[in-house]
Amino acid sequence: MPQNFNLEQDLYNNYENFREKTLTHRRFNHSDILPLIEQLKNSKDFTVNKVGSSVEGRDLFLISIGQGEKKVFLWSQMHGDEPTATAALFDIFNFFSDSSFSDFKKHILSKVTLYFLPMVNPDGAEKFERRNFFDIDINRDAERLQTQEAVILKEVFDSLKADFGFNLHDQDPRHSVGNSFKSAAISFLAPAFNYEKDVDTVREKSILLIGRLTKMLNQFIPGHIAKYSDDYEPRAFGDNFQKWGTSTILVESGGWNNDPEKQFLRKLNFLLLISAFKEIADGGYKNETADTYDKIPFNDKYIFDLLLRNLTLNHNGNKLRIDVAVNFIEFVSKTDKTIYKRSFIQDLGDLSVFYGFQDFDFSGYEIQRGKVFTEKKINLEDIQTIDLYDYYSKGFTVLTSGDSIDGRFTDFPINISFRESNDSTNFLRIGAPADFVLLKNCKIEYVLINGFLQKVQNDREFLGNGIIYK
Template sequence: MKKVLWLVAGLLMTAGSSAQKDAFAEKLFENYSDFKEESITKRRIKHENVLALLEDLESDKDLQIQKVGESIERRSLHLISLGSGDTDVFLWSQMHGDESTATMAIFDILNFFNSDEFQSEKEEILKNLRIHFLPMLNPDGAEKFTRRNALGIDVNRDALRLQSPEAKTLKRIRDSLDADFGFNLHDQSKYYNAERTEKPATISFLAPAYNYEKEINEVRGNAMKVIVKMNEVLQQFAPGQVGRYNDDFEPRAFGDNIQRWGTSTILIESGGYPEDPEKQEIRKLNFVSILSALKAIASESYKAEDISAYENIPNNDRMLFDLKLKGLTYELNGKPYVLDLGVNRSENDLEGNSEFYYSGRIVDQGDLSTSYGYKQIDASGMSLEYGKIYANKINSENELQQLDAGKLLQQGYAYVKVEASMLDNKYSNFPLNLVSEDFEVNKGLQPGKDANFFLYENGEVEYAVINGFLVDPNKAESQIRNTLIYK
């Protein structure tokens, strides 16, 4: 069997011994479980989850919690403040409703400050800083787990017109605080990689430009220095997995304008990490890097960082697939061709927008030699064949479970005909797709087609690709999260 290259969780390791280690960050990383807010472990969090956490925090006498606004649909916006220092730091999250990684990390950070650990470090931070968190700026978008707000606009493009109440609140809080530092906390696609490498851009940074010329004044320079420090920290735990976001000036965006208004602004984008669909590892990296940044600001140690190191952070690139197959043989009109395939799995929200299922599709094919995959195989010498439909109709769930899925996959079956009442759901947990009696396999390899096919070598099934998941037929149930139902 050809070797499968996996970008697995083992990427999260200590960097080379030549890198200077940050002891505070290392201890935070090792003890993260002491601070993780266990009531939220999935990205699709709602306003009610935030309210419950705020209610729990109300007993903490060191925190000040105040309602500072409302969304279009009248969901409350809250600011959490702590510390007594002269330097104001403002962190806001979930401006886009489906970007919640840092929202989870904020509550981990609040647990850190409410703990009995790290007393000397906390004393230094809180004595020198006044820290303010706005943990869910777009609760209406969060309710539907969608980017835009109830008006259908991108709040991050409303810094000039200020049409939405969410944007007005963000502007008013920034102005009232006249914050020295701002952290603009987002998520980006998991398909971004650190430029010209196979490693995902797990965290990406940007010190936004404040004009078209992309000039660097003291305000923007300080943001760059903080980013340099955060990158140094992250290299200890996710070496090579940090990217730098494009800094073209966007005059409507909040990050660019807040930089222009005099707040040193750090954009953090949480991207992808292998086998981490709910971004819990990335949440941990947010926790460590943000606290490390707060400590650097409190001690003013960031001032010693070299701005030129900011430019050495690799650019973001978007050259990752969930699955990349290299050099497979595909026959068309009697002629063999050699193709690479790129396959991605999209998330489809279920009713209530709290859970999802996957649908896997071919998104690119041809020469993909400049691309990478979270999973990738050298398929040279293998031929692609479409999945077959199992001939016997299945009439009940019990009858379906009696089938030997592994054996069917070894024989090249990707679909099972089932009784009509079994087609009411959108997905199935059985390792083969469920189809209606009149279903026909849509043959023809094109981007956009569902990813259900087999790789043969020497006449035998070497791999199955079912709903975009690469499958060893002997381990199908553990390797496929869900299949699809075709009516």
């Protein structure tokens, strides 16, 4: 069995030529992909058909290319806030529109025909939410078919009876590969079609192809590939499509350090899907064994966004050794769409079995609550000019202001309070924001402003945001 992945190496190295440049982050919506679909309508290679519309009237399109006998059906973003693969599909359209790799493309398009249904849930995408207009999870509607987006997906599925199906999703970036200290960048699943998790010839093809794709991806992201839970879900599309005869592969884009917009994971989607087309065209996956799939570790949850290890907590003279785990949740400003983050203390205690995307050993450091500066109220416009070094070095993580301000977050590298009194009883409590100071030899060396670690020195760079307490 050939083990070289030269084609994939070429694709990996040349990806920039195909990346759809108008899609740069996760929060694009239907109006951003419409002009791209319009362009495809003018292409002689692609066929574009409107197959219906969402509850709020956004059109869904089936885009196809190829003349081959084997049919491959790919659908993305039935969960509105899971866009990574949608962006990758537009990269793939660019790949097929480009003049490079022409022999390869000619070959596979003579063997397979590809059908794409991007952004199944445009109404959810508009709000960057999982569910559709009715707050129904389309992926629990495969049997009952009450949402019109699910009806469209099922109708397209029935019209194609494809050989292979790709069910394209995103999962929480904080998934790990088993209990390893590696993030699950890509998680696969050959969905079960019954509670017994039997393997028939349809599911076996998914299993073999995933095994092959896992070997391929391991060249690029060794150890970062996991398996999604294989429990049977009778209401989900993947499980039913597998049951109804299409070899179905679930792809979940998870997490990669320093890739909050998942642009590297998007590239991996591009890579693995084109590699899959090759495998399906040539049948190379048939040489694989189920063993490779069986050995892929399952998704697990051993990652935090931030982990501070081995801190000392001094409580009335008793010293505790404590690890602190912090996660962030994103909020989007309604006015200018800026993304802000809110920190939450997620866990405390012995967290030695976990790890963090940001991971620090603070042995020898003491953790104390950040203080609220109440001596005087600071004008907001002055915050831009004052040097916060003084405040940090004295242990302040919150300033008070008398000005009124909209919103819940500030770009300033400090939290701001409009409260008359500030009780900070929720220091180091689960769910509380990560506002505290770290001392070494009784000197404050670091502050955490809403979970953003700042060294107490004059030349700082602040990439986070503070919280406004009202």
